[in-house]
Amino acid sequence: MPSLPHPLSRRRFLGYGSAGAAAVLLGTGAWNAAGAMPLARGAGDPFTLGVASGDPLPGGVVLWTRLAPKPYEADGFGGMPRTPVRVEYEVSLDERFRAVVRRGSVVATPELGHSVHPEVHGLAPDHEYFYRFRTGGVISPVGRTRTAPVAWSSPRELNFAFASCQNWEAGHFTAYDHMAAEDLDLVVHLGDYLYESGVTGVGRGTPVGSQFKGETFDLARYRLQYALYKSEAPLMAAHAAFPWIHVNDDHEVENNWAGDISQIDKEPDQDRAVFRQRRAEAFQAMYEHLPYRIAQLPKGPDARLHRRLSYGTLADFTMLDTRQYRDDQPCGDGQSANCTERFDENRTLLGSEQRTWLLDGFSRSRARWQILGNQAPMGQTDTDAGEATNVYLDPWDGYVADRDRVLAAAQDRGVRNLVVITGDRHQNYAWDLKRDFNDPGSPTVASEFVGTSITSGGNGADMTPGGETLLKANPHMKFFNSQRGYVRVNVNRQRWRSDFRVVPFVNTPGAPISTRASYVVEDRRPGVQSA
Incomplete structure (x- = not known):
């Protein structure tokens, strides 16, 4: 067995750190919080990481904040006492809170890093609300959220944006300032919300302390990493502006992890128990810092992250989890033109249970548009413009049978779009x-x-030599661009429109935004077309 490259203790192999049931229920509002005390006055601003809402339903949303008056303390507790703290929240029809429709209190516990996730029910469908938190005499920033339409309704349109891959070390989060100014119903984040690698900040002109040095392995450090990312003002603004739907990819834990298999440990001597401990701590920190419902609370190294949310009969969001249940990448990961293992009928990216859930959803859904929230490209990415087919093995290209089953089922089961x-x-x-x-x-x-x-x-470019090769090698590819930004989507009953919103640079703040290109999908006509 190889020596461990990180400081996780072998004594904790079987004892995955996770919050107790009481701590969880106190943080969701399921238990009465009246017995807990608020944060002591004068403790500083506990809302340094902002507020958020997520997973909108017709009758409610989940709200989020984490108390952290000193978010960068190395112990990962954010300057909070190791005691429970009562946090009050309000939901209002107006931004000045003159028409409050829901009030409640929850308990922020040290077991969950003093994060809270109150699930608010009884709200009107397809309606805008404002919310805020209070503790220790301090009121949080105001957040805005929106509930989903009722299941049987037929909304005229849906407006959302999707984003991914926000490496703090690589640049400024300016794109989120522009996203926050959009007119959206919600935001979908498709993973790599943070990166586990060490941080200096020197390259982007904002150096950080030594507590961020080296790779992230344990709960305290994952909490620190999230605190650094979430304290970015543009990200806080985008969270406060809209409800988010989030699912992770790999860097929330470790690059290119697969199931119980770490990329770091040398095969075949994988120490899977050690990696499962790391995954448990990474998942707990992820839950603590995002507007997840209790249904997404990790149980040790496992979490139910694949889920389905409806937007009336116009659209269903089906969020996939392509990390927890997959087989190891074929042929040693990386890229290959001759890896026959990727065609193995028994290889899976989704796992059989999630795949069955996905395909059954195809059959049951009444939605006009089926939207799959997916982490790594499903389409074939050939990087050789010649006779060979040279593909990356971490995405669906490494799991061809699973891709073929999903796409065949969509056609055979009559998925409309x-x-x-x-x-x-x-x-x-x-x-x-x-x-x-x-x-x-x-x-x-x-x-x-x-x-x-x-x-x-980094800054990226409009076109690259690699992009030119991709367009030549993949006739199904209609557009390529390598700048930074996000995708803005408008969906109505007749067509889907994606606007590729890009910024020219991220190495310094203040970049403007523009729409580089727009592509549409017409109802009942699969395939993309230039707008």
Whole structure:
């Protein structure tokens, strides 16, 4: 067995650190919080990480904040006492809170890093609300949220943005300032909300302390990493402006992890128990810092992150989890032109249980648009313009049978419009999804929009030599761009429109935004077209 490259104790192999049931219920509002004391006055501003809401339903949303008056303290407790603290919240029809419709209190416990996730019910469907928190005589910033339409309604349109890949070290989160100014119903984040690697801040002109040095492995450090990211004003603004739907990719834990398998440990001597401990602590920190419902609370190293949210009969959001249940990447990960293992019928990216859940959803849904929230590109990405097919093995190209089953089922089960939204690649793509990419005559059965990064990869460029090769090698690809930004989407009953919103630089703040290109999908006509 190789020596461990990180400081996780072997004594904790079987004892995954997770919050107790009482701590969880206190933080969601399921138990009465009247017995807990508020934060002592004079303790400082506890709302340094902002506020957020998420996973909107027709009758409510989940609200979030984490108390951290000193967010960068190395112990990961954010300057909070190791005692429970009562936090009050209000939900109002107006920004000045003259028409409060819900009040309550929850308890922020040290077991959950003094984060709270009150789930607010009894709200009107398809309605805008404002919310805020209070403790220790301090009132939080005001957040704005919106509930979803009722299941049987037929909304005229849906407006949302999707984003991914925000490496703090790589640049400034300016794109989120522009996103916060958009007229949106919600935001979808497709993973790599943070990166586990060490941080200096020197390259972006904002140096940080030594507590951020080296890779992230344990709960205290994951909390620190989230605190650094979440204290970015543009990100706080975008969270406060809209409800978010989030699912992780790999960097919330470790680059290219697969199931119980770490990329760091050398195969075949994987110490999977050690990695599961790391995953448990990473998942707990992720829950503590995002507007997740109690249904997404991790149980040690496991969390139910795949879920479905409806927007009336106009659209269903089906959020996939392509990390927890996958087989290890074939042929040693990386890239290959001759890896036959990627075609193995038994290899899976989704796991059989999640795949069955996904396909059953295809059959049951009444939605006009099926939206798959997906982490890594589903479409084939050939990087060789010649005869070879040279692909990356971490995305769906490494799990061809699973891709073929999903796309075939979408066509065979009569999905009216399947659109996949994807992150990971740090590039913008608009392309068609084929039932079988090995058959040149295979029909187009769905569409995919791959969104670029917020900062990862640095400033980027409009076109690159690699992009020119991709356009030549992949006839299903209609658009390529490698700048930073996000994708703004408008969906109505007749068509889907994706606007690729890009900034020219991220190495310094203040970049302007523009729409680089727009592509549409017409109702009952799979495949992307220039707007």
